[in-house]
Amino acid sequence: MGLEAYLKDTGFITTQVNAIIAWARKNSVWPMPMGISCCAIEMMAVGDPKYDIARFGSEVMRFTPRQCDLMIVAGTVTYKMAPVVRKIYDQMPDPKWVIAMGACTSSGGMYRSYSVVQGIDQFLPVDIYLAGCPPRPDNLIHALMKIQEKIGKTKASQFPNLASDVKSITLPDLNVIQNN
Amino acid sequence: MDFKELITQKLKEKFPSVEFELTEYRDELTIKFDKKFIVEVCSFLKASLDLEFSWCSDVTAVDWANRKNRFTVVYNIFSMKHNFRLRLKADVDESDCNIDSVSSVWQAANWQERETYDMYGIKFNNHPDLRRMYMPEEFEYHPLRKDFPLMGIPGSLPLPKK
Numbered sequence: 092m093g094l095e096a097y098l099k100d101t102g103f104i105t106t107q108v109n110a111i112i113a114w115a116r117k118n119s120v121w122p123m124p125m126g127i128s129c130c131a132i133e134m135m136a137v138g139d140p141k142y143d144i145a146r147f148g149s150e151v152m153r154f155t156p157r158q159c160d161l162m163i164v165a166g167t168v169t170y171k172m173a174p175v176v177r178k179i180y181d182q183m184p185d186p187k188w189v190i191a192m193g194a195c196t197s198s199g200g201m202y203r204s205y206s207v208v209q210g211i212d213q214f215l216p217v218d219i220y221l222a223g224c225p226p227r228p229d230n231l232i233h234a235l236m237k238i239q240e241k242i243g244k245t246k247a248s249q250f251p252n253l254a255s256d257v258k259s260i261t262l263p264d265l266n267v268i269q270n271n
Numbered sequence: 272m273d274f275k276e277l278i279t280q281k282l283k284e285k286f287p288s289v290e291f292e293l294t295e296y297r298d299e300l301t302i303k304f305d306k307k308f309i310v311e312v313c314s315f316l317k318a319s320l321d322l323e324f325s326w327c328s329d330v331t332a333v334d335w336a337n338r339k340n341r342f343t344v345v346y347n348i349f350s351m352k353h354n355f356r357l358r359l360k361a362d363v364d365e366s367d368c369n370i371d372s373v374s375s376v377w378q379a380a381n382w383q384e385r386e387t388y389d390m391y392g393i394k395f396n397n398h399p400d401l402r403r404m405y406m407p408e409e410f411e412y413h414p415l416r417k418d419f420p421l422m423g424i425p426g427s428l429p430l431p432k433k
Contacts, residue, residue, distance in 0.1 A: 170429075203422070
């Protein structure tokens with residue numbers, strides 16, 4: 092192919108470690124398909140040849156959280172399901188990102204009810220809120236491109252070894268149910 | 272003889288001491304009676320060869336909020352043989368919030384009664400496994416009661432820390 096053929100003998104490229112890591116990272120985002128309800132159907136459509144998420148290097152939907160960088164929370168999260176979602180998120184290796192796919196995960200959506208968490212940002216750090224009920228597959232691809240944009244701007248120094256650093260981090264306790 | 276009349280007649284013959292309150296609306300028959308006879312009447316409706324109500328399709332309840340007998344437990348049963356649906360009702364008061372379980376008559380009533388217990392807090396006596404159906408086991412309230420707020424009670428359902 093063009094560039095490789097041209098550079099194959101003596102050629103070399105200079106770059107920054109940050110840049111090449113971010114470039115590699117953003118083009119191989121492996122999603123964890125946290126398909127809980129109907130949004131998961133649109134998420135499956137994203138993998139098919141018509142929309143083809145493989146064009147963005149994200150076709151490997153891993154069903155074990157230990158191999159994933161991106162959690163797509165697709166569907167209504169109830170209070171009973173929330174600890175499960177959180178547990179799976181905790182099992183994913185750092186660095187990791189989260190897409191809140193659809194109205195239910197972003198805000199509770201049409202389920203303004205005692206049993207549904209009114210937005211998964213109450214217990215997960217969310218990077219992208221994706222509108223729609225459910226969002227069209229194009230929209231999910233757009234969210235993925237936004238995540239790639241975000242990953243592209245990261246630096247390796249932003250991801251210290253969290254295991255040794257975890258005690259110094261205190262996050263606010265947002266365990267609050269909104270009153271009606 | 273009309274099948275509805277047959278049911279009525281059979282019940283009155285078998286249980287002369289029980290007061291049956293019959294309502295017919297849109298061709299549907301509803302029978303209301305005292306809660307202490309629920310198991311006897313249900314076993315009879317199932318076992319009687321002329322009626323054969325073999326399937327308990329639903330058990331649920333109604334919360335009337337301010338009424339004297341606050342709850343009504345509703346049983347929807349079906350006779351496969353006669354293709355006929357029948358509704359049974361029994362009042363339950365809040366001070367004595369229990370009714371005998373019909374899960375010994377219809378196995379299917381087991382989970383339906385658990386659901387009713389979960390949502391309304393009505394206890395089913397002699398139920399083999401009366402645990403909550405939907406809500407977490409440590410949850411203290413009954414969400415379909417009229418005094419339960421739509422958005423729940425703050426702090427009653429724990430979320431994982433962020």
